[in-house]
Amino acid sequence: MHQKYEFKMIHSFKIHSLIHYKMHLSPTEENYLKAIFKLTEEAEKASATTNAIAAEMSIAAASVTDMLRRLSEKELIHYEKYKGVHLKASGRKIATALVRKHRLWEYFLVEKLKFGWDEVHDIAEELEHVRSDELVNRLDEYLGKPNFDPHGDPIPRADGTIPTRQLTPLSALKVGESGILTGLQNHPDSLMRYLRKINIGIGTKIQVLELHDFDESMSVKINDEKEMELSEKVSKSLLLKIT
Amino acid sequence: MHQKYEFKMIHSFKIHSLIHYKMHLSPTEENYLKAIFKLTEEAEKASATTNAIAAEMSIAAASVTDMLRRLSEKELIHYEKYKGVHLKASGRKIATALVRKHRLWEYFLVEKLKFGWDEVHDIAEELEHVRSDELVNRLDEYLGKPNFDPHGDPIPRADGTIPTRQLTPLSALKVGESGILTGLQNHPDSLMRYLRKINIGIGTKIQVLELHDFDESMSVKINDEKEMELSEKVSKSLLLKIT
DNA sequence: AAATATTTTTAGATTAACCTAAAAATAATA
DNA sequence: TATTATTTTTAGGTTAATCTAAAAATATTT
Numbered sequence: 277m278h279q280k281y282e283f284k285m286i287h288s289f290k291i292h293s294l295i296h297y298k299m300h301l302s303p304t305e306e307n308y309l310k311a312i313f314k315l316t317e318e319a320e321k322a323s324a325t326t327n328a329i330a331a332e333m334s335i336a337a338a339s340v341t342d343m344l345r346r347l348s349e350k351e352l353i354h355y356e357k358y359k360g361v362h363l364k365a366s367g368r369k370i371a372t373a374l375v376r377k378h379r380l381w382e383y384f385l386v387e388k389l390k391f392g393w394d395e396v397h398d399i400a401e402e403l404e405h406v407r408s409d410e411l412v413n414r415l416d417e418y419l420g421k422p423n424f425d426p427h428g429d430p431i432p433r434a435d436g437t438i439p440t441r442q443l444t445p446l447s448a449l450k451v452g453e454s455g456i457l458t459g460l461q462n463h464p465d466s467l468m469r470y471l472r473k474i475n476i477g478i479g480t481k482i483q484v485l486e487l488h489d490f491d492e493s494m495s496v497k498i499n500d501e502k503e504m505e506l507s508e509k510v511s512k513s514l515l516l517k518i519t
Numbered sequence: 520m521h522q523k524y525e526f527k528m529i530h531s532f533k534i535h536s537l538i539h540y541k542m543h544l545s546p547t548e549e550n551y552l553k554a555i556f557k558l559t560e561e562a563e564k565a566s567a568t569t570n571a572i573a574a575e576m577s578i579a580a581a582s583v584t585d586m587l588r589r590l591s592e593k594e595l596i597h598y599e600k601y602k603g604v605h606l607k608a609s610g611r612k613i614a615t616a617l618v619r620k621h622r623l624w625e626y627f628l629v630e631k632l633k634f635g636w637d638e639v640h641d642i643a644e645e646l647e648h649v650r651s652d653e654l655v656n657r658l659d660e661y662l663g664k665p666n667f668d669p670h671g672d673p674i675p676r677a678d679g680t681i682p683t684r685q686l687t688p689l690s691a692l693k694v695g696e697s698g699i700l701t702g703l704q705n706h707p708d709s710l711m712r713y714l715r716k717i718n719i720g721i722g723t724k725i726q727v728l729e730l731h732d733f734d735e736s737m738s739v740k741i742n743d744e745k746e747m748e749l750s751e752k753v754s755k756s757l758l759l760k761i762t
Numbered sequence: 763a764a765a766t767a768t769t770t771t772t773a774g775a776t777t778a779a780c781c782t783a784a785a786a787a788t789a790a791t792a
Numbered sequence: 793t794a795t796t797a798t799t800t801t802t803a804g805g806t807t808a809a810t811c812t813a814a815a816a817a818t819a820t821t822t
Contacts, residue, residue, distance in 0.1 A: 304779065326800055339780050341801055346778090358787060358800060389657040399651050406645045414632040547809065569770055582810055584771055589808090601770060601817060 299350065299366075303405040306374055307333065308343050309363065312353060313371035316362050323360030369436060373412075376432040378404040379425035380415050386426040387419065393426040393477065394468035427468075428459030428478050428515065443515035446482060447492070447508065454483035454497075455516030467513055474504065482516060542593065542609075546648040549617055550576065551586050552595060552606065556614035559605050566603035612679060616655075619675040621647040622668035623658050629669040630662065636669040636720065637711035670711075671702030671721050671758065686758035689725060690735070690751065697726035697740075698759030710756055717747065725759060 301309075311332045315324035326344070330337040348355040352367035363371060381403040385396040413434065416422075423439040425431055430439040443459050457480045460467070471477065476498065485503065486495040492508035506514075544552075554575045558567035569587070573580040591598040595610035606614060624646040628639040656677065659665075666682040668674055673682040686702050700723045703710070714720065719741060728746065729738040735751035749757075 302778080327798090335779090336781060337800065338782080338802080342779075385654075389654070389661055391653075391657065395653075399649065399654055402649045402651075403646075406642065406649075408642050408645075410634075410638075411628075411632070411642055414634065418632055545808075570768095578809090579811060580770065581772080581812080585809075 299352075299370075301370065305343070305347065306370065306405060308340075308347060309352060309367050309371045310374050312361060312363055313368065313375065317368065317371075323362045325360050329361075372432040372436050372438070374404050376434075377406075377412055379429055379431040380412065380419060380422075382425045382427070383419050383422050383431070384415060392472060394465060394472055396426070397463075397465075424459070426478065427463050428457075441517070444518055445512050446484070446494075446496075446506070446514040446516055447511040449484045449516070449518075451484050451487055453518065454481060455518045456481055457514055458517045459515035461513045461515060467510070470510075475502075476514075481519070482514070542595075542613075544613065548586070548590065549613065549648060551583075551590060552610050552614045553617050555596060555604060555606055556611065556618065560611065560614075566605045568603050572604075615675040615679050615681070617647050619677075620649075620655055622672055622674040623655065623662060623665075625668045625670070626662055626665050626674070627658060635715060637708060637715055639669070640706075640708075667702070669721065670706050671700075684760070687761055688755050689727075689737075689739075689749070689757040689759055690754040692727045692759070692761075694727050694730055696761065697724060698761045699724055700757055701760045702758035704756045704758060710753070713753070718745075719757075724762070725757070 308329070311329050312324050315321060315328050315332060326337050326340045329344075330340045333340075344353065344355045344361055347353045347367070352364060352370065353361050354364055355361045378400045381400040382393075382396045385391040385399060386393055391399075416434070423431055430441075432438045441458065444455065445461065446455070446457075449455065457476060457478055459478075476482070481499050483497040483500070484494055485497055488494065492511075494506055494511055495503060496506055497503055551572070554572050555567050558564060558571050558575060569580050569583045572587075573583045576583075587596065587598045587604055590596045590610070595607055595613065596604050597607055598604045621643045624643040625636075625639045628634040628642060629636055634642075659677070666674055673684075675681045684701065687698065688704065689698070692698065700719060700721055702721075719725070724742050726740045726743070727737055728740055731737065735754075737749055737754055738746060739749055740746050
């Protein structure tokens with residue numbers, strides 16, 4: 277009898293640290309990993325603060341602390357009290373897979389279902405939590421294994437690597453230079469609705485005609501046709517492939 | 520001051536009974552409505568019992584009672600203690616919309632992503648909870664507004680109506696008669712994997728060659744080519760359009 | 763109709779994910 | 793460096809959705 281209990285105790289270490297076929301995370305937990313990914317890897321910061329995560333997710337800081345403790349127990353993040361947080365390899369893997377799913381679904385929504393690029397974010401936010409590797413792979417195949425989503429953001433590949441390109445913000449161009457709009461620095465709804473309205477999108481050719489040093493705005497020519505003014509804020513948000 | 524409070528009290532009735540632009544339900548609540556729909560409308564029963572719902576959803580009966588109280592408060596179901604439950608119009612609307620979404624996604628998965636018909640149920644179960652009317656409508660359009668899903672089940676239309684057909688179970692056919700497999704009485708995974716294995720699917724022609732009254736099994740000819748034996752259980756599950 | 767069996771509900775707990783308010787730790791400033 | 797401000801954590805509470813065990817209601821059988 278005593279032997280039996282001892283046997284049991286010796287083997288009572290944490291199982292999930294050995295068997296990690298597939299950890300089951302709630303959509304909420306996945307969203308935390310995504311937020312941390314965005315604040316660290318994508319923004320190239322060493323670590324994310326509790327407050328930054330709270331702001332990113334629009335929840336109270338106390339809730340974040342709570343969840344960080346739990347994600348830390350699951351070995352998905354590296355977290356020390358008061359010291360900020362970053363992803364461990366296992367957490368990064370899950371986060372990139374989520375970004376991959378999100379951007380593939382956005383591609384599907386725009387290319388196949390003909391949604392506008394400013395309409396797809398919230399829907400993809402839900403679709404990305406559907407759990408099926410087979411689904412993602414077949415979707416990828418069906419869409420022709422795209423490398424960039426409708427906003428020009430890179431779509432992480434199945435192996436976790438992320439396609440890159442050399443892009444230049446429109447604001448860095450000199451008079452006479454031109455390029456093709458290929459990505460955005462960031463994409464708040466307001467910017468995307470604005471670009472849609474003035475008919476600028478991924479693939480649009482933009483040439484700098486004139487620079488106004490008073491407010492850093494510029495006059496540009498769109499697709500060799502229309503002329504227009506772009507503010508500093510907009511020109512800094514547009515990433516071009518130089519032609 | 521007193522007046523002000525009185526004014527407030529007079530207007531403090533339940534708001535959700537007036538403003539029902541779009542009630543926000545959790546996936547869990549949606550699943551209860553779907554289960555009740557399946558047990559009443561689809562099975563043509565007057566009402567569903569607590570135990571039946573619990574069995575359908577694989578949860579404890581006590582949990583069901585709890586939820587029935589809450590769905591009843593939201594005016595989605597008609598529920599009296601110990602008397603069983605059925606959907607109110609508002610609940611039925613939500614349930615049919617869910618079935619519509621589920622079956623459209625199944626159609627997408629099979630027709631576009633080339634999944635087998637026995638692989639799509641669980642994935643569609645998640646996809647059906649993605650909340651966007653625009654998405655469903657565009658998906659419907661993209662798929663060519665299909666009326667039946669890959670299992671032959673009717674896809675409810677946007678207006679809530681459900682396409683119908685006159686189908687006959689294979690078990691009711693006499694020797695010599697034949698038809699095209701057009702639907703299934705029910706579709707447990709086991710049946711679908713079996714049918715896949717023996718190469719029978721929607722559209723397959725089946726002709727009765729011989730009836731064996733010992734066990735109610737039958738010999739049939741498949742697509743005018745292959746002969747095989749089908750058990751009573753299988754022949755009762757296959758719904759044909761008589762040719 | 764009484765006894766027994768079954769179904770359903772109630773009571774009381776648990777867990778995840780949030781919250782607010784207060785306390786503690788860290789960072790910034792005088 | 794002492795004080796003040798900010799950030800983060802802790803403490804304690806809430807709600808949704810589940811559970812088990814016990815009680816109550818309904819149904820079935822003798």
